Amino acid sequence: MRNCDKRAQSKPTFKDSPMAPRAASKTAESSDKVGVICRALRRAIIEQALEPGAKLPEDSLGERFGVSRTIARHALGQLAAEGLVELRRNRIAVVATPSWQEARDAFDIRIELERLVVRQLAGKLTKSQVAELNAHVDAEDRARDGTDAVSIRLATEFHILLANMTNSPILVRYVSEVAYRCCLTLSLYSRPHSSECAINEHRAIIAALVKGDEAKVMSLMHSHLDSVANRALVAPAPQRGRDLLDILAPYAEEGEGKRVVKLPKVVRAR
Amino acid sequence: MRNCDKRAQSKPTFKDSPMAPRAASKTAESSDKVGVICRALRRAIIEQALEPGAKLPEDSLGERFGVSRTIARHALGQLAAEGLVELRRNRIAVVATPSWQEARDAFDIRIELERLVVRQLAGKLTKSQVAELNAHVDAEDRARDGTDAVSIRLATEFHILLANMTNSPILVRYVSEVAYRCCLTLSLYSRPHSSECAINEHRAIIAALVKGDEAKVMSLMHSHLDSVANRALVAPAPQRGRDLLDILAPYAEEGEGKRVVKLPKVVRAR
DNA sequence: GGCCCTCAAACTGCATGCAATTGAGGCGCT
DNA sequence: AGCGCCTCAATTGCATGCAGTTTGAGGGCC
Numbered sequence: 370m371r372n373c374d375k376r377a378q379s380k381p382t383f384k385d386s387p388m389a390p391r392a393a394s395k396t397a398e399s400s401d402k403v404g405v406i407c408r409a410l411r412r413a414i415i416e417q418a419l420e421p422g423a424k425l426p427e428d429s430l431g432e433r434f435g436v437s438r439t440i441a442r443h444a445l446g447q448l449a450a451e452g453l454v455e456l457r458r459n460r461i462a463v464v465a466t467p468s469w470q471e472a473r474d475a476f477d478i479r480i481e482l483e484r485l486v487v488r489q490l491a492g493k494l495t496k497s498q499v500a501e502l503n504a505h506v507d508a509e510d511r512a513r514d515g516t517d518a519v520s521i522r523l524a525t526e527f528h529i530l531l532a533n534m535t536n537s538p539i540l541v542r543y544v545s546e547v548a549y550r551c552c553l554t555l556s557l558y559s560r561p562h563s564s565e566c567a568i569n570e571h572r573a574i575i576a577a578l579v580k581g582d583e584a585k586v587m588s589l590m591h592s593h594l595d596s597v598a599n600r601a602l603v604a605p606a607p608q609r610g611r612d613l614l615d616i617l618a619p620y621a622e623e624g625e626g627k628r629v630v631k632l633p634k635v636v637r638a639r
Numbered sequence: 640m641r642n643c644d645k646r647a648q649s650k651p652t653f654k655d656s657p658m659a660p661r662a663a664s665k666t667a668e669s670s671d672k673v674g675v676i677c678r679a680l681r682r683a684i685i686e687q688a689l690e691p692g693a694k695l696p697e698d699s700l701g702e703r704f705g706v707s708r709t710i711a712r713h714a715l716g717q718l719a720a721e722g723l724v725e726l727r728r729n730r731i732a733v734v735a736t737p738s739w740q741e742a743r744d745a746f747d748i749r750i751e752l753e754r755l756v757v758r759q760l761a762g763k764l765t766k767s768q769v770a771e772l773n774a775h776v777d778a779e780d781r782a783r784d785g786t787d788a789v790s791i792r793l794a795t796e797f798h799i800l801l802a803n804m805t806n807s808p809i810l811v812r813y814v815s816e817v818a819y820r821c822c823l824t825l826s827l828y829s830r831p832h833s834s835e836c837a838i839n840e841h842r843a844i845i846a847a848l849v850k851g852d853e854a855k856v857m858s859l860m861h862s863h864l865d866s867v868a869n870r871a872l873v874a875p876a877p878q879r880g881r882d883l884l885d886i887l888a889p890y891a892e893e894g895e896g897k898r899v900v901k902l903p904k905v906v907r908a909r
Numbered sequence: 910g911g912c913c914c915t916c917a918a919a920c921t922g923c924a925t926g927c928a929a930t931t932g933a934g935g936c937g938c939t
Numbered sequence: 940a941g942c943g944c945c946t947c948a949a950t951t952g953c954a955t956g957c958a959g960t961t962t963g964a965g966g967g968c969c
Contacts, residue, residue, distance in 0.1 A: 450720040474807040481751045537744040
């Protein structure tokens with residue numbers, strides 16, 4: 370029961386990532402302790418050390434990070450606001466388990482946001498920024514031999530790195546959030562880890578950005594994300610050992626096969 | 640010094656708004672107490688009872704809402720995550736004061752998100768949904784005689800109501816957040832309250848939605864939001880009595896009139 | 910008169926303690 | 940053996956208390 374926290378931190382890579390400065394400038398988490406926990410948990414989730422549904426008891430967290438429950442609780446609140454964690458009253462917090470439809474929605478939003486990113490960036494990158502991007506993709510390349518976890522994280526961080534270059538804190542925040550959510554999704558629905566997020570597509574995007582072709586880079590980004598989504602979300606088949614009640618939920622109701630009409634929250638809340 | 644909280648709640652309209660059910664289904668705030676505070680403060684901010692820069696001391700808040708600082712603090716954390724509140728370590732929290740550039744960025748994002756909303760909704764609204772929308776716009780109409788505060792709130796809530804109809808929690812969340820931020824912005828930069836958010840444009844959007852013309856409704860929404868933004872953000876002229884240090888900031892630096900290159904955080908953080 | 914220094918009040922950061930809720934195992938009953 | 944009830948450990952919800960930091964106001968000094 371209190372196993373999850375161990376994996377949360379003691380796992381592998383816990384030193385600063387190239388992304389670290391980003392998070393530091395963010396919203397509420399600059400308060401240090403809370404921020405540390407948030408970043409660690411995000412990282413653990415993104416690297417799939419923490420699977421969807423994993424329990425996150427406040428005191429285990431606090432103990433693990435050397436803070437009181439109060440702080441751990443606050444951190445969980447932040448992560449819940451980002452949609453990475455589910456908080457049910459009087460119940461242990463768990464890593465969020467987005468439904469298939471939510472996953473699809475997240476990708477739709479992500480596509481729009483990231484199109485905005487590259488639109489703003491097209492032709493406006495400095496030399497050092499281009500170098501930074503290339504270095505990152507090189508790192509992705511190198512990580513192909515390593516664990517999937519690192520690959521996934523690097524792929525996601527590429528997109529966040531891009532967003533960062535817009536210098537728009539709001540855009541950075543939303544892109545990061547939605548990217549994390551998509552990551553979470555991937556770990557739920559794309560078992561064989563089909564992706565690697567297509568390193569070549571990343572390179573193509575950089576090239577188009579440098580060239581300054583707005584339309585081109587927007588469509589590249591669009592199809593890139595679309596293919597990532599499709600590789601993962603081909604069919605709404607969330608058959609995964611856990612939480613069989615969720616699996617059964619669709620069969621409890623009969624009608625409404627429509628796309629927009631999602632099954633009412635009630636069913637899942639049961 | 641402890642005046643802000645009084646206005647936060649004792650002011651006017653504190654009963655449930657037609658939006659209330661939305662917020663209840665949201666992220667972490669279902670924990671009741673925290674949620675109540677968040678909603679109240681959001682409301683106060685959106686109705687400009689709380690101006691940007693207004694102080695929000697934890698204990699005043701707690702006292703006012705009959706909870707301990709712990710809870711007030713948690714609520715502030717949530718609002719900070721949404722960008723409505725600024726949290727500086729060891730300092731009193733204040734209502735956020737977005738820079739002109741941030742405001743512009745927020746509107747850009749909002750445009751994309753709301754285009755997505757109407758794209759998903761075009762031609763798919765049920766009769767009762769259309770009725771609900773019309774009723775809301777009627778309410779906006781009626782509120783023209785009332786205070787600006789209510790008009791602004793209703794105008795914003797129209798957009799949130801639309802987002803709600805997509806049944807995509809993520810989209811709802813982002814649209815709400817960014818709409819609130821834009822509202823905040825409006826209260827900063829558009830003094831004479833030039834807008835009313837164009838009730839007729841709202842009607843036009845509903846009509847196009849019913850007709851199901853995707854392209855049309857997307858462009859309508861785009862120009863609608865664009866005009867709202869432009870009415871407010873014509874010039875980066877944040878001359879407002881408060882915080883004259885912020886006003887002086889641009890004059891402290893000489894160069895960099897570029898658009899993407901924003902003045903580094905340092906200047907404002909001073 | 911203006912400036913700086915000092916100090917106390919105000920406020921935040923955080924831990925801890927207590928009450929309430931949950932859910933899981935154990936016990937008895939059938 | 941199966942079923943349900945009951946009790947208790949685990950856990951959350953929340954308030955309070957203490958320590959450290961910021962603020963701003965008064966007083967002394969130039």
